[in-house]
Amino acid sequence: MPGLRWGDAVMVALAVALVSSAFGVAYMPRGGATELVVTQAGATPRHYPLDVARTIGIDGAAGVTTIRIEPGRARCLDSPGSQRICEGAGWLERPGDMAVSLPNRLVLQVQGPGADFDSMHF
Amino acid sequence: MNPRRPSSGPPAVLRLALVLLLLFLNACGREGPDTDRLAFQAFGTLVDVTLHPAGAHDLQQVESALREDLEAMHASWHAWEPGPLTDTNRLLARGTGFDAPASVLPLIEHARELEQRTDGLFNPALGRLIAAWGFHQDEPAGPPPSAATLTALLADPPRIADIDYDGERLRGTHPALQLDFGGLAKGLAVARSLELLAELGVEHAIVNAGGDLMTLGQPAGRPWRIGVRDPQGAGVLAAIALGADEALFSSGDYERGYEWDGKRIHHVIDPRTGKPSEGIASATVLHADPALADAAATTLMIAGPEEWPAYAHRLGVDHALLVLADGSVELTPAMENRVDFRRDLEYRLREPGPDTDREPR
Secondary structure (H helix, E strand, O other), X not given: OOOOOHHXXXXXXXXXXXXHHHHHHHXXXXXXXXXXXXXXXXXXXXXXXXXXXXXXXXXXXXXXXXEEEEOOEEEEEEOOOOOOHHHHOOOEOXXXXXXXXXXXXXXXXXXXXXXXXXXXXX | OOOOOOOOOOOHHHHHHHHHHHHHHHHHOOOOOOOXXXXXXXXXXXXXXXXXXXXXXXXXXXXXXHXXXXXXXXXXXXXXXXXXXXXXXXXXXXXXXXXXXXXXXXXXXXXXXXXXXXXXXXXXXXXXXXXXXXXXXXXXOOOOOOHHHHHHHHHOOOOHHHEEEOOOEEEEOOOOOEOOOOOOHHHHHHHHHHHHHHHOOOOEEEEEEOOEEEEXXXXXXXXXXXXXXXXXXXXXXXXXXXXOOOEXXXXXXXXXXXXXXXXXXXXXEEOOOOEEOOOEEEEEEEEOOHHHHHHHHHHHHHHHHHHHHHHHHHHOOOEEEEEEOOOOEEEOHHHHOOEEEOOOOOEEEEOOOOOOEEEEO
């Protein structure tokens, strides 16, 4: 191509590769959840990366909500309250999946590219 | 030597790279939610607020205003903690006229209309019956009422129509009348919260009070996406797309309740039998009026598997989804258009109105 030097060609190739990969991430079928966000009444939201398996406890008004984190997903293992709403939500693995503990005033939501739900009805 | 064209701006390659960079940044901008969320305790439950777009609102101001307003309504409308509603009940039982309290009057007016439209199946005047089942306390508990107690309570049950109202003063004409707006108050509270958000300049939001919710506006280019919890198992039963200013309310046997003699005693009491309703595990109603959606969910659950379409018709409900006690699912055709089930299931379509059965899908 007249006027195009080898450095220009490398730059174009790099730019095309970069944009292709970005579109791959953003517009192709979405990946899994990458982060658990715990929103508790009266507290700043807490963020937990969904990378390493571990169990955490969140103190609340009615006791401790125990949360199991595994790579790409999280679930409410045990939480105060007879209705078992929090545990009943099961594994949260798609971005936007949510569990709620009414007695402990907690919302657990996993996030990642392209959340599925804006709110949870129950 | 190759001839080169003179150029006053950056080389074409650089411009191309810039365009690609902008596209890249745009693509990266799609990461993460486009909403902010708040969660706080008010109205006796967890209130979860979703605001769109992210980063556009004073979250502290929104939370503070909503919490204060919801707590005021909760105190005014509480069925057993001392306040305007318990005062009203005391004066109604006395049978003499008194000035209608401004905070309680909207509930009475809504209830009067709903009781008429459901021919008494929705009856918030049965507070004594609800209390007899152990639901007038923060943690519901037995024992359930005896057969003799139920017979006495149902011999001449009070109705909202037993309240005389001349536009200024109220007077009770039934000594057993006791108001309990558990099937209506949250709908009015959510409606008021959305009005408050609009006054604060919020244009796109969801207010979710203990699982029942309503939208304010909607994000540009997409509907609100709501997950519906499976009442009989783990996870999500369905996703429902909501537009602007739509309410989604449910009644379910998994809500307030207790175990007694190995049986689940739930809080939705059928005025015809005086006992917890049977046959429907949960009723979900989508409607533009949150108070009606709230009351209709309770009414359809009480109506039972045979009669719920007739009561949906009476209340002007086009969008309803019912999970029956055996786990089967029934819904209206209008609701079918809104629902995306997240697990394989057979469901039955039923049009609001009497005698409208269709084949399973």
